[in-house]
Amino acid sequence: xxxxxxxxxxxxxxxxxxxxxxxxxxxxxxxxxxxxxxxxxxxxxxxxxxxxxxxxxxxxxxxxxxxxxxxxxxxxxxxxxxxxxxxxxxxxxxxxxxxxxxxxxxxxxxxxxxxxxxxxxxxxxxxxxxxxxxxxxxxxxxxxxxxxxxxxxxxxxxxxxxxxxxxxxxxxxxxxxxxxxxxxxxxxxxxxxxxxxxxxxxxxxxxxxxxxxxxxxxxxxxxxxxxxxxxxxxxxxxxxxxxxxxxxxxxxxxxxxxxxxxxxxxxxxxxxxxxxxxxxxxxxxxxxxx
Amino acid sequence: xxxxxxxxxxxxxxxxxxxxxxxxxxxxxxxxxxxxxxxxxxxxxxxxxxxxxxxxxxxxxxxxxxxxxxxxxxxxxxxxxxxxxxxxxxxxxxxxxxxxxxxxxxxxxxxxxxxxxxxxxxxxxxxxxxxxxxxxxxxxxxxxxxxxxxxxxxxxxxxxxxxxxxxxxxxxxxxxxxxxxxxxxxxxxxxxxxxxxxxxxxxxxxxxxxxxxxxxxxxxxxxxxxxxxxxxxxxxxxxxxxxxxxxxxxxxxxxxxxxxxxxxxxxxxxxxxxxxxxxxxxxxxxxxxxxxxxxxxxxxxxxxxxxxxxxxxxxxxxxxxxxxxxxxxxxxxxxxxxxxxxxxxxxxxxxxxxxxxx
Numbered sequence: 289x290x291x292x293x294x295x296x297x298x299x300x301x302x303x304x305x306x307x308x309x310x311x312x313x314x315x316x317x318x319x320x321x322x323x324x325x326x327x328x329x330x331x332x333x334x335x336x337x338x339x340x341x342x343x344x345x346x347x348x349x350x351x352x353x354x355x356x357x358x359x360x361x362x363x364x365x366x367x368x369x370x371x372x373x374x375x376x377x378x379x380x381x382x383x384x385x386x387x388x389x390x391x392x393x394x395x396x397x398x399x400x401x402x403x404x405x406x407x408x409x410x411x412x413x414x415x416x417x418x419x420x421x422x423x424x425x426x427x428x429x430x431x432x433x434x435x436x437x438x439x440x441x442x443x444x445x446x447x448x449x450x451x452x453x454x455x456x457x458x459x460x461x462x463x464x465x466x467x468x469x470x471x472x473x474x475x476x477x478x479x480x481x482x483x484x485x486x487x488x489x490x491x492x493x494x495x496x497x498x499x500x501x502x503x504x505x506x507x508x509x510x511x512x513x514x515x516x517x518x519x520x521x522x523x524x525x526x527x528x529x530x531x532x533x534x535x536x537x538x539x540x541x542x543x544x545x546x547x548x549x550x551x552x553x554x555x556x557x558x559x560x561x562x563x564x565x566x567x568x569x570x571x572x573x574x575x576x577x578x
Numbered sequence: 579x580x581x582x583x584x585x586x587x588x589x590x591x592x593x594x595x596x597x598x599x600x601x602x603x604x605x606x607x608x609x610x611x612x613x614x615x616x617x618x619x620x621x622x623x624x625x626x627x628x629x630x631x632x633x634x635x636x637x638x639x640x641x642x643x644x645x646x647x648x649x650x651x652x653x654x655x656x657x658x659x660x661x662x663x664x665x666x667x668x669x670x671x672x673x674x675x676x677x678x679x680x681x682x683x684x685x686x687x688x689x690x691x692x693x694x695x696x697x698x699x700x701x702x703x704x705x706x707x708x709x710x711x712x713x714x715x716x717x718x719x720x721x722x723x724x725x726x727x728x729x730x731x732x733x734x735x736x737x738x739x740x741x742x743x744x745x746x747x748x749x750x751x752x753x754x755x756x757x758x759x760x761x762x763x764x765x766x767x768x769x770x771x772x773x774x775x776x777x778x779x780x781x782x783x784x785x786x787x788x789x790x791x792x793x794x795x796x797x798x799x800x801x802x803x804x805x806x807x808x809x810x811x812x813x814x815x816x817x818x819x820x821x822x823x824x825x826x827x828x829x830x831x832x833x834x835x836x837x838x839x840x841x842x843x844x845x846x847x848x849x850x851x852x853x854x855x856x857x858x859x860x861x862x863x864x865x866x867x868x869x870x871x872x873x874x875x876x877x878x879x880x881x882x883x884x885x886x887x888x889x890x891x892x893x894x895x896x897x898x899x900x901x902x903x904x905x906x907x908x909x910x911x912x913x914x915x916x917x918x919x920x921x922x923x924x925x926x927x928x929x930x931x932x933x934x935x936x
Contacts, residue, residue: 470629471662475676475731476650485679489666 333551337544348545353522357530357546363438364513364526365506368445372502373495376453381487384461385469398454401447409447410515413440436518441526444512449505456498460491460572493568497561504557508550579640579734579767580605581626586635588621588791595621596632597791603769608761610778611771613788614814619771620739622788626769627737628652639734655728655766659740661720663712669723670695670708676731698726701760718749725760736761738770742777754781775815779803787811806840809932812858819864819902821857823931825850830931832857833864833895834875837929850933857929864904866891867923868915874925877902879918884911891916893924 306314338345348354379398383391401409417423417434427434434440468490472482488495510528517524525533527550534543565572581603588596596618603609611619624630626637628649636645644652663672671678673695677686686694699705702722712720721741728736741757742750758781761768772778778785779799786796787810795807806812813820823830828839828851839851867873880901881892889911891904902924910916 467658467660467662468664470649471656471658471664471727472675472679474627474629474649474654474656475679475727476653477675477679478650481679485675486664489664492666 330551333544333547336540337548339544340541344541345545345548348539348542349549351542353525354530354542354546356522357525357527358549360438360441360524361507361526361528364441364445365503367442368449368506369499369503371446372450372453373499375450376457376498376502377488377495379454380457380461381483383458384464385466385487395458398451398458401449401451406448406509406511407515410444410512412447413443413516435516436520436524438524440516441513441524444516445506445509448509448512449502452502452505453495453498456494456501456572457491460494461487464490491571493564493571497564497572500557500560500564504554507553581735581767581769582636582638582641583622583626584636584638586622586625586632586637588618588625588630589633594791596625598635599788599791599793601786601793601796603767606765606767608758608768608781608783609770610782610785611769611788612773612775612778612785612814614773616790617788618791619773619788621791623737623739623769623771626735627654627656629656653731653734655725655731655733655736657721657724657728657736657738657741659743661712661724661744663720663723663727665712667711668708669699669704669710669712669715672712672723673698673708673726673730675727694730695726698730699723701729702726703756716749717745718753721745721753725757729764733766736766736768738768740772741770742772742774750777757781779815787814789814806858806930809856809858812930812932817861817903817905818858819861820900821859821898821929823855823857825852825855825931825933827851830855830857830929832859832929832931833924833926835926835929837926837931839931839933850935854934855931856934857931859926859929861890861903861905862888863926863928864902865925865927866893866904866906866910866916867925874923877922877924879916879920879922882911882916882918884908889916893922895924 337348379394382388383395414435415421417427417440434443468486469482472486473479477485508528509526510532513526514529514532517526517529519525519529519533521530521533527546531543531547531550534540534546581601583599583601583603586596586599587594599618599622611622613619621630625632628644628647628651632645636643638644639652649656664675667675670692674691677691677694680686696705696708699708702725704719704722704726707715707719712723715723725736725738742753745753754777770781779802782799784796785799785802787794787802789810795802795811797805802811803815806815812818821832823832825839829836830839831837837857839855865874866877875895877893877895879891880894883890883892887908888905889908891906891911893902893904895902904924906916915922
């Protein structure tokens with residue numbers, strides 16, 4: 289055994305460093321994978337969208353149904369995201385600053401949407417508000433439309449996106465502890481003042497980061513929204529659903545044009561995210577997590 | 579302001595942090611709560627502040643029961659060990675925070691808050707740094723900002739949790755002297771927590787030694803140092819040698835000399851006068867004698883540390899398992915008597931003897 293080990297120049301390199309060949313292979317695999325699975329599709333989206341020229345591309349985007357899908361998507365996001373900001377702040381505040389029974393259960397529950405299939409997330413609302421549900425007669429009597437309408441879309445989106453803000457804030461708040469709050473209280477600040485002047489500013493960049501991820505997901509969500517939408521063209525179709533419909537109708541330019549808008553939004557999100565990580569990385573919980 | 583602490587207890591989950599602590603603190607006094615970690619000193623300080631709520635007992639400020647007042651209502655100035663400065667605010671806004679959050683009726687104008695904060699920054703010798711952020715300050719500067727911030731609300735008492743804990747030795751000594759001067763100038767009742775005996779003895783008017791959630795002894799520094807009431811205080815203060823010995827009619831022999839048992843009344847009935855005992859002898863209470871005098875007990879020098887005004891010597895003495903530590907004047911060392919492996923005689927000039935109850 290001794291001569292076998294003797295051939296390796298142990299003293300010349302760090303213990304975790306691999307040989308040049310291994311390193312090159314690993315890097316190559318990663319690059320090829322990224323190119324094939326992420327960059328190629330992205331380029332293809334734009335290539336397909338512009339296949340019949342810029343004129344057809346913008347024509348497809350000006351289609352009333354496409355515009356309505358964009359409007360609906362933004363409306364859903366604008367309603368769902370603020371709700372999740374409030375929920376995320378409340379939950380992370382409670383988890384990070386107080387000790388109570390069932391805390392771990394709450395943390396697991398917050399993660400639930402990550403582990404549940406989006407279809408189930410949509411189906412929950414169908415079971416709750418659908419025509420065979422217990423609530424159905426009451427809803428009909430009061431002429432309240434939840435499924436196949438904006439409320440259903442918002443609910444499904446909220447369910448799917450609610451971990452994003454909380455997930456971002458909890459580790460950071462836990463790490464910061466409660467001494468800053470104690471200091472503020474000892475100086476005579478009220479609970480609300482402490483929150484506005486101390487707690488919130490301490491997590492502001494993590495909050496922006498969480499909101500960004502939450503918004504991106506809210507705009508891009510397909511599965512859960514698909515279940516509750518009803519696919520009424522020009523009325524309950526969000527952008528991802530509209531892309532699917534157009535594609536199934538062989539309207540490729542239209543489908544890829546709308547898809548390119550989604551892709552652009554994703555790229556903008558990625559850009560802001562990169563800036564945040566570069567500028568405020570030390571104030572982001574995910575900076576520690578990764 | 580005068581503070582009365584009456585029979586405070588505090589339970590953390592089943593583990594008692596404070597077991598019935600009573601203490602009177604006079605107006606303008608500078609008091610140190612001294613003890614090892616887990617002795618309950620910080621819990622006591624936080625209880626006075628209102629950051630912790632005792633399980634039972636009362637806390638009175640100038641005779642008024644404040645036990646049910648929140649931390650904000652007690653008007654205390656609290657300085658945290660980690661400073662807890664608001665990192666997104668400038669030094670000026672940190673100091674002005676306590677005034678800014680006052681209800682509109684009592685809140686000074688923006689200009690007045692600014693002026694007051696600048697005054698306080700001058701007081702803590704940080705004039706000119708008002709626009710810095712906490713991250714741009716040194717540890718000592720941060721601590722002084724934290725003090726200025728606490729003073730801004732015109733507190734009735736200043737409570738400091740390990741005020742110098744996170745600083746290096748030199749800054750620590752400077753800041754200690756500075757805090758003493760500040761206290762003398764402001765005349766504010768001040769209580770600080772420390773595990774550093776030197777800090778407590780040098781800075782405080784009165785030292786409260788705590789152990790296992792109870793007060794072992796409270797008194798002026800000279801008193802607790804020279805006249806420790808309990809075995810714990812003897813062992814905790816100063817550098818001591820510990821000897822196992824035996825009492826017979828209230829007398830115990832330590833290094834060949836007889837000492838009487840300490841006359842401490844620890845509230846457990848009359849002191850025992852016979853049986854196992856423990857004796858504490860400070861390093862400077864060990865006398866080294868040259869060979870010719872032949873008094874005391876023979877010893878062999880094992881190591882010498884000639885740094886500073888006195889020289890520390892480690893000696894092996896027959897019949898004692900652990901080496902004995904002695905501190906002798908430098909002149910004695912320079913006379914050439916003390917060398918490694920040289921033979922000497924040792925004697926105890928003083929010893930505090932406590933019966934052993936367990």
